[in-house]
Amino acid sequence: MSEQEKAARTWRNLARRTVTKVNFGWWLDRFSPLLIVSSLVVAVIILALRSQARPVMGNVPLLIGSGIFVLAIGLIAWVVARRRFLRESDGLVRLDDRLSLRNALTTADRGIGKWPEPPSDFSKVDPGLQWNWGRVVTPFLVAMMAILSAALMPITTVEAARTPPSEPLAWAQMEEWMELLEEDDLIEEQGIEEVKEKIEELRNQPEDDWFSHSSLEATDTLRQTLQQQIQNLGAELANAERDLNALQNYSSQLSEETKDKLMAEYDQALKDLALNGLPLNPELMKALEGIDPSQLSQAQMSSLSKEQLDQLRQALKEGAQACSQCNGQGGGEGEGLPALGEGDAALMAMLKKGPGNAGISRGPGPAPLFLGENETNLGTNNIEGVKNEDYSKAAPGDVMGIGQTEHDIDETKTGPQKAGAVGSVGQGGDTVWRESLMPEEKAVLKRYFK
Amino acid sequence: MALDESVIQERAKEIGKLRDALNTILYGQETLVELTITGLLARGHMLLEGLPGLGKTELVKGLSKALQLVTKRVQFTPDLLPGDITGNPVLQETEKGREFVFQPGPLFANLVLADEINRASPKTQSALLEAMQERRVTVLGETHTLPHPFFVLATQNPIELEGTYPLPEAQLDRFLFKLEVPRNNAATLERIVSQRELGVEPELEPVMDGEALESLMETVRQIYLPDVVANYIARLVDATHSGQSKTAEGIKFGASPRAALSLASAAKARALMAGRINASFEDVKSVAVPVIQHRIILEYNARIDGKTNRQIVESLIAEVPTQDFNTPSTLKQTAAAATN
Structure with missing residues (x-):
């Protein structure tokens, strides 16, 4: 380099x-x-x-x-x-x-x-x-x-006032069913806990996912299953109670064939109760299984007294009523919650307050259209004059007025004048001081000659 | 064409000889001599202003002798007519009969000393315009080219202004430099007294001829003018106009584009004299006062406040930075500069 x-x-x-x-x-x-x-x-x-x-x-x-x-x-x-x-x-x-x-x-x-x-x-x-x-x-x-x-910097923590989000109505409804069944001591405790755990599992999802498609589908499936099980439970309990009632009180009036049929129905009801998703209270189930329907009419042969048998039938009857209340078919004695169908109806009624509250799949839909007579007289055959009195907005070419006038000519006679004459007072001395100098220039001059 | 630095050094030596020669006849006026040579190399006319007897005429004579140039002197007076300096057609008897033959005036010389130019009438002063700018004169519709090289060195007396005709701005703009001839100090006066006789002109050997001077002038044109220096010249001239700088508040009319061209040319000449291949910021600064001072017209207030054109130009030089970039607020400029 x-x-x-x-x-x-x-x-x-x-x-x-x-x-x-x-x-x-x-x-x-x-x-x-x-x-x-x-x-x-x-x-x-x-x-x-x-x-x-x-x-x-x-x-x-x-x-x-x-x-x-x-x-x-x-x-x-x-x-x-x-x-x-x-x-x-x-x-x-x-x-x-x-x-x-x-x-x-x-x-x-x-x-x-x-x-x-x-x-x-x-x-x-x-x-x-x-x-x-x-x-x-x-x-x-x-x-x-x-x-x-x-x-x-030390600051005070402000708890955000959070509004708890509303959860799907079906959860609360299912919980109400479970509480109702629990109060009547009709279902095995473990069965109730299982249903509650499933509801809790759904609730433990992130709040944003509560109304997601999968969550609502799972909720719906659980509700329908539970509803079906309760319905089956109620039906089987009613069957068992009817069979027992007939065998106990009307045995003497029944033929052997009818008795056999009733006993078979009773056994089938017990089997169905055992196989139901909502297992029956073990004590009640054990009591029902301990009854021999063929010996109901012979009081001395039965393991239960007549009063005990009546109590058992009453329990079955109340259980069946409770199940029907859960399914929205109750009335009279119980205070069961309205079934989901009725809840939907209430919700629909609420939404039907007026047009325009429609959703994609529900509600009354868009506001109705109103048809009226079309206006036929548009006034197109009438001739109307348009005036533009505001001359400040007149367009170029608009005639603002016509008048007569003459040129203003000064006809005063004047004699010959000398060229180059000037009318100014001339400059110099005081004239310059008065007419030519700016105030600041005067100030400078004053300061200079001081 | 790229210049060879050795050639530049050689030319600088030749110019140095001219400088030394002029300094032997004009004592104590080194700056004036320097600027006069700069003006010659930049092909410019010069206006010398100073009191009588300070050596203005002596300088011109010395140049004439040292450069072997044809020199003519015209003493300007109020009754001087344009034809007196440009020349007149004279009716002469020729082979073809009587006809007008152009008789060249004193302008037909290499070096014209226009003494006390402000005493001539504006009409005569204007006759110089074409000669100085176009380097030719037109008489009765016929154009005559002036010899090469052609310089006008005019003088004017700053006092005794009664009955004079101040040069108009257009005329002043034609002068590359306006040089002020300062008075001599006591030591210089003593040297003059001891070495000179009244009425006896000092002897001076020729240093170069007109052709060599033309060659030097051609070399000046080839000196490199960096873009940044050209930018500095442009900003400096622009700053003479109202609103373009703080100093310009005292200026009524600023300098013309011809001033910028003159600055560039003079800066190049200074570079050649220093033996450099390029012009620099320092060259521009050193010639800014003589180039710009006569091209600006001061405001009334500035004159009343006692400011002179020179002071205004010096103030401009101080105000306009050589480099056209600002410094961020996170940095500060230090005053002292280290040298290598």
Whole structure:
């Protein structure tokens, strides 16, 4: 490498160093105000999070978000500052000027002259630019203080008044059924718990998913299954009670064939009760299984007394009524909840308050259209004059008025006049002072001749 | 065409000889001599202003001798007519019979000393316009080219202005430089007294001829003017106009584009004299005052406040930065500059 190439490389490096310093200075100049504004925004976010008792320290999304935010404003600052960035040639000019090189570097950079000998000690090359530390550090300190203050300042946590979201009606309805069955002690405890667990499982989903398609479908399936089981339970209990009643009280009036049929029905009812998804109370089931229907008419042969048998039948009767109440067929004695069909009807009634409340699959639909007679007389055959009295808005070419007038000619006789005559009073002295000079000029003159 | 630095050095030595020669006849006026040579190399006319007896005429004579140029001197008076300086057609007897033959005036010389130019009438002063700008004169519809090189060195006396005709702005703009001839100090006066005799002209050996001067002028044209220097010249001239700088508040009319061209040319000439291949910011600064000072017209208030054209131009130089870029607020400029 020749001496000239070495010198060129050295000077270019020095120029780049200068340019980098200036450009970084410009970037900082544009970045600082953005940093302050951004830090205030982050501080507000931190305060908002803290007020809601959400963690700030170690909040990874917050840290990542803040980092991306700082990078973004850094990028914006770079884009804005780029218009003022210097090039390497500008750095050479700067060195030329500061080192009194009489534009030798600029000239050499264009390949016209020789590169001057570079200095032996680069530290002596002073481009004449020093950091203004006050302007550099202050924005960072302000930003840091804002964020630290927001993070460490003691504040009172405000519990957000959250409105609990409404859950699907079917859940509450199923729970009501279970409570009703539980009160009558009709179903095995484990069976009730299983149904409640399933409902709780649905409830434990994220609140946003409560009304999702899958959740509603699962709810509907569970409700229909439960409804069917309760319906079956009620029907079997009613069958068993009817059979027992007939065998106990009307045995003497029944033929053997009818008795056998009733006994077979009773056995079938017990089997169905055992196979039902909602298992019957074990004690009640055991009592029912302990009855021999063929010996019901012979009180001495039965294991149960007549009173006990009546109580058992009464329990079966009440159980059947409870099941029918669950299915919306009750009335009279119980206070069961309306069945889902009736609930839907109430909901529909509520929604039918007026047109326009329609949904996609429910409601009364759009508001009805009203048809009327079309207007036939549009007045197109009438001729009406339009006047434009406001002449301030007259269009070019509009006639505003016609009148007669004459030229105003001054017919006063005048004699011959000398050319070049001037009417001015001339200039100089007081005339100049009065008519030519501006007030500030007068003030200057006064001050000068004082 | 790329210039060879050795050629430039050689030319600078030749100019140095001219400078030394002129300094032997004009004591204590080194700056004036420097600027006069700069003006010559930049192909410019010069207006010398100073009190009588300071060596203005001596300078022109010295140039004439050193450069071996044809020199003519015209003493401008109020009754001087344009034809007296441009030349007149004279009725002469020729082979074809009587006809008008153009008799060249004193303008037909390489170096014209227009002494006390402000004493001539505006009509005569205007006759110089075409000669100075176009380097030719037109008499009775016939154009005559002036010899090359052609320079006008005019003088005017800053006092005794009674009965004079101040040069109009258009005329002033034709002068590359307006040079003020300062008075000599005591030491210089002592040197003049001891080495000179009244009425005896000093001897001066020729240094170069007109052809060599033309060659030097051609070299000046080839001096490289960096873009940044051209930009500085443009901004400096622009700053003379109202509203373009703080200093311009005291200026009524700013300098013309011809001033910018003159600055560039003079800066190149300065670079050649210094043996450099390129013009620089320093060259522009060194010739800014003589180039711009007579091309601006001050506001009334500025004149009342005692400001001179020179002060205004110096203020402009201080105000307009050489580099056209700002410094961010995160950096501050230091005053002292290190040198290599």
